[in-house]
């Protein structure tokens with residue numbers, strides 16, 4: 618990943634820029650192409666949220682051009698989280714994962730987030746764009762940044778390490794990804810409140826199933842959550 622790379626100043630979202638490049642008639646972007654931007658005017662997060670990109674944030678998107686099955690689309694967000702965790706650990710930053718793929722400090726503040734957008738066609742995606750935002754030297758209120766634990770990290774060093782880990786982890790089979798995810802989790806064993814399209818699920822996060830869904834033990838029994846927003850209760 619990143620052998621084809623564009624560095625841009627201000628863009629709407631690196632997610633859009635990668636798509637424009639992929640569709641370009643003058644040399645479309647190859648698999649693994651990366652767009653990094655200094656600022657985004659319409660950076661987006663999961664579940665329709667805004668992602669604030671100011672100076673000191675590392676914001677980039679990777680083009681995945683291989684045909685992806687629905688199983689790949691479930692596996693990949695977790696694999697990307699594991700890759701981000703591996704990269705930050707290698708750089709000396711203490712961190713853990715909140716389901717599905719937020720990178721947090723051990724005290725629960727957000728260091729980085731991942732957004733996977735797939736262009737679906739029936740049961741398959743023709744391509745997908747993986748966007749990552751990392752608070753390197755600055756963070757919005759309540760969030761954390763990498764310089765709190767490793768002050769001299771450069772964005773280039775972080776980008777290089779994350780791309781290296783992504784290339785490795787996206788190629789791994791689901792059982793390896795899920796086992797590693799569990800070992801780096803800040804979610805399992807904790808009381809959680811999960812907001813899903815069908816309502817709120819409250820209980821203790823117990824496990825991931827073999828597809829990567831979150832299993833929450835509620836008063837009414839074990840519930841399987843395939844998509845949602847987890848709040849760690851009591852933090």
Ligand code: BTN
Nearest residue numbers: 630660661662663730731748750
């Ligand atoms: C989240 O935690 O909700 C995901 C945040 C993803 C932000 C990144 S920044 C680079 C890429 N471009 C975007 O517009 N979003 C992603």
